[in-house]
Amino acid sequence: MTFTLNAALHARNFDVSLTLGPAETVAVLGPNGAGKSTLLGIIAGLLRPDSGRAVLGEKTLFNLDGGASHFLPPHTRGTALLAQEPLLFPHMSVLENVAFGPRAAGESRACALETARHWLAEVEAAEFADRRPGQLSGGQAQRVAIARALATDPELLLLDEPMAALDIHAAPMLRRLLKRVLANRRAIIITHDILDALMLADRAIVVESGHITEEGPTRAVLEKPRSKFAAGLAGMNLVTGTITGRGLTSDGGLDITAHPEDGAVPGQDGVAVFSPTAVSVFLGAEHGSPRNSFAVTITDLEPHGDQIRVHAGGLSADITPAASADLGLTPGMTVYFVIKATAIAVYPA
Amino acid sequence: MTFTLNAALHARNFDVSLTLGPAETVAVLGPNGAGKSTLLGIIAGLLRPDSGRAVLGEKTLFNLDGGASHFLPPHTRGTALLAQEPLLFPHMSVLENVAFGPRAAGESRACALETARHWLAEVEAAEFADRRPGQLSGGQAQRVAIARALATDPELLLLDEPMAALDIHAAPMLRRLLKRVLANRRAIIITHDILDALMLADRAIVVESGHITEEGPTRAVLEKPRSKFAAGLAGMNLVTGTITGRGLTSDGGLDITAHPEDGAVPGQDGVAVFSPTAVSVFLGAEHGSPRNSFAVTITDLEPHGDQIRVHAGGLSADITPAASADLGLTPGMTVYFVIKATAIAVYPA
Amino acid sequence: AASSTAAGTTRSGSSTAAGTGTVTVFAAASLKSTFTKIASGFEAANPGTKVTLNFAGSSDLVTQVTQGAPADVIASADTTNMAKLSDAKLIDGTPSKFATNTLEIAVPPGNPASISSFADLAKPGVKVVVCAPQVPCGSATETVEQAAGTTLKPVSEESSVTDVLGKVSSGEADAGLVYVTDVKTAGDKVKGIPFSESDQAVNTYPIATVGSSKSKELAKAFIAMVTGSEGRKVLSDAGFGTP
């Protein structure tokens, strides 16, 4: 009962292979235009890849390899897609929108409306049941769209940025709902939010430029990011280079002292990863217990929660506003980023 | 050169008054369906309020008070609206989309295309210039829509959730861009993201159920939130009640010890605000230096950054995953939330 | 009377009692008022019979009969169209001529262009409309032109007399060449100006039984009525001549 996919769509420079176990939820992360929505479109049957093959349990969704041309239409696939826009049917009431999937699956009208009411209540949108989609706010529409997708009870649920447009109350509420719903379900969820990936998914994949660049248990991907994107997502600093006996020499020539992970062989390509909170900022080149001290020029300062994030030399440091004010930090200044060796992890790339 | 607005739209239970100084940027925060988009729609001229009046500098945008019926159409208002959906014109190339505003303002074709190229480059979307909007990903379309709104160079810029759908690289990039662009410009920006409000706006207003419930400098609103919504946004705990000599007695009967702010008069309605990081969790009712200790039942645990946020009794606490594991926290458990009095602020509501 | 009916043309079973029948008459549109009168006379004279009338342009009628329309009697406004049917052996025997018609000048009331003779029609500035040579009234016009030695410069060559009459009665044209009967029917909407050359082109109306008719008895009876005194009276009241 696994789901396997393998598809290429040349026009979008897309080529991805993916396997999902039963009841597994995968988070898809990646920059804008990476091909995340394309991936869901191909699985849902809205896009026809140039080649590849997908099997969901017993069912071959498509097989376009070696001259074969099997392609199941969307409605027979048992996948439900929450697209990036809510796209509620404008001519139906909110309730009818949510009941659409159950109705299409053959439920009786009464039964489908019951299901629809249930899911509307779940997303706290029961009060809008009789409205037209045109009379909803952006966030309300998004919630109804989620209810509509969940109401279909699919074999594979495809969610494209379900949390977009939601307010700070609705987002955690839906996150909890999805956590419950996805617990025993196979799903693929696209998100730009690390929290969604951590909470909802068993596994994360990072798509960049149409290809999977990273894959693994969500925590592992976020804690030991190998790609710049995953590192950025986790808020981590990431330096690529060559592994040495004492740590890593960056591509820019920086010597980083750290304890390489097991399996890191000197001479191999590797990455050094450390949190911005592990970085201290000094005005002069201090000499103390920390082994790493790099002179960098500040490019940018921005608030980050109740801290200030200092961007410099491609790295970032989180410090308190008070410390920032004391040091008189401004973009253009040269400062020293100091990191303790124990705070840096080095992995093979 | 101020902007004043005062408008009511009964069908949406909307009634808001607002004043903006020259070059002031205001962030509008609020739950889904609060009336944020409605506010922008009214200012832009897409919605006609039932009554009210708006003046932008010399220009009366509308005046529907006391039998008057003056209503400027959208294109003469000097406002540009970035709506909640990108709504790029499907029949034009990306470049033509962005050049549309300058062209409509009377710029020559060459000049308008130049302007469009500039703004496309600013949002890092120059490479899509010749594509059709249908060939963009969600985040790419959002960026182009931002460029299109910025390219009109309006007297008052209206941005409805500009950061939605953006990846973790694009969001900070656009935040920096907007910070620069909005520096000398009057703008209203709707956001669900506290960071946007902090970084981009001089002032924040919180809209709830069609009415402004809070207003003031962004930091002040977030640091001293009066409404449940603003408190939630800032990640703060918020308890409403009556101010006492020693702090505040909550509506639920809880006695909170704290040092009331200047101007808080005992007997007055007030709020107590404290950060989740200031809350410690104990399994038993410890007696130590902290003055506040409340027995609460855990409703939910969720990751929050690299911490665990414990929700209990309407309050929340941030603790380390290790601590959470040590204590064996699970929903349903009764624990004690302990807060030092100096970590709690009490204001008049 | 014959008891057979033509399939598909009976209005309903109830109107055809036993021993009676229906006769379907295809007639030129210009015969509408006269044939309607004659038909009701026929029905009155033969209780239980029913005359179904189908009016259209003569060439339309020919097409319809050629394509197997269930007609019993066909009355055309000219001999040319009827000849097509006899050539195709679609009618019984030779058609009988039951009426004639001649041309007349029609002018709007008040006669704005002061037309008094056929030659006046050729005066410059006079807007004359005639029938196109392809239709019977048009070929009659050509004949008259030759006889009168006058060449007309019409502003329009219409495809039917009705259209010519329409142009004149609306005052759009100063004069038109139509049939005497048309002028009569039009009443005071137009004024007729007879001219001597008109008898050079006498248009004859033939009537015949359709070969595939299933009520030939009734058809013959109807034709007899038309060509008989009763029919003749109705026709001459309408301005038709006797062949």
Next chain:
Amino acid sequence: MTPVSAPRSKARTGSRTNRRDTRYTGVPPWVFALAAAGALFVLLPLAAMVVRVNWGEFIPLITSESSLTALGLSLRTSAASTVLCIVLGVPLALVLARASFPGQRLLRAFVLLPLVLPPVVGGIALLYTFGRQGLLGRSIELAGIQIAFSTSAVVLAQTFVALPFLVVSLEGALRTAGTKYEAVAATLGARPTTVLRRVSIPLVLPGLASGAVLSFARCLGEFGATLTFAGSLQGVTRTLPLEIYLQRETDADAAVALSLVLVAVAVAVVGLSYRRPRALPSQAGTE
């Protein structure tokens, strides 16, 4: 731009904003001018007709048995033809708008042909096909059905001339509506037939309505093909336009008066049936 209070009924800056409608609808004023010219162009001839009517003769004329029979026949056949047009035309429009196959453009061009054929020729073509001597006539006759010169012939003739109207206006609407809602419906598990019934058709209802109204109107006014293919037998095939044509043989003004009945019926049908259709989601992010 000075702040002036304009009276509600007069828009100041060239765009009209309706009082009760809170949404944006900007129509430039010159459009109104041209529209007025267009409307006048249609309305003046109608007015001219009304002016000419001899009202004294009007009532007896329109209440005469032959007129009423013809009117009844016209309404019945037009209704039947419109249904037939919908049954055949909606699938044609769908296929032209949504599927793609070789020869599609040619098919579209051919489906439009009854529009250009002079109706009389259309009638002849129908005779050649369904007439006794026609392409299918013999097989049909063997089946015991006689089409030509029957009321069904009227319906066929009307359907033939009216079908393209429905197809073309519906195809335009389908293309304008796009396929994204249909795709969403499919991902929710709806079979193509369900998608069609519950999404595609409701979404293009304005287009379908105009198509049906056009077809009905065209059927109501159909003359040439009916005359040729169905003949003009009172109560069986003589529809109101044929009655008017015959009337014109004797009295053009009476024909005009009679066509006012047609006009009145059409205005009633169109005015009543053509509900203000719901547009696609017209919110612009703000509504």
Next chain:
Amino acid sequence: MTPVSAPRSKARTGSRTNRRDTRYTGVPPWVFALAAAGALFVLLPLAAMVVRVNWGEFIPLITSESSLTALGLSLRTSAASTVLCIVLGVPLALVLARASFPGQRLLRAFVLLPLVLPPVVGGIALLYTFGRQGLLGRSIELAGIQIAFSTSAVVLAQTFVALPFLVVSLEGALRTAGTKYEAVAATLGARPTTVLRRVSIPLVLPGLASGAVLSFARCLGEFGATLTFAGSLQGVTRTLPLEIYLQRETDADAAVALSLVLVAVAVAVVGLSYRRPRALPSQAGTE
């Protein structure tokens, strides 16, 4: 549902997915069946016509001077009328679809009337209006313009009958398209005229195209109103349908052959001009 490799050309589960188009277009198979029936209904009579043509006589007939003159006149007048229809009809459609004012429904019903008027009556109404004795005739004549029996009369007659086609199909398309892009354009500072030119019209281009094609086709086939209002003089007012009608007086088969020319012209014009129009954004969040 067993995993079977279906050959490319056969869709297995009732929905067709085009090979080259990667987008979703699901058309149920029974729709194809009905569409085929509809297409046959239109194509068979055309085929029957083609079968009857005496090809030996065909070439001389269609290359005769009168046929060619009539064809040329038809094309010229139809083109002019289509332009006039667009000029008057687009504003009318906009006003009907976008503005809202009292009497709008009545206006819509009236604009549709030329559809139901038997063309001959339409011609009479035009005579009553623009004729010498007509409502406007005298003032027009004073202005030194002579409409009756001129080519402009043909254009007027064609425009009168064809205008509703454009209005109705465009109005449907405008309603289906909705107003949200127009609203966005206005907030970007575009005046209503600019919105119209750069947003509204391009977005409903498929609808406008079908409307224009319909109008053109209707003009090309127009017969009754032209005959009544403009007359029939070779080279001036005798368009191809009038020529065909006359031809028919002497030889029905020749008339049918001649109308094949009309058919061919229409197929060519429609096939060439009717580009596969761009649909509205058909991405469903995924494209």
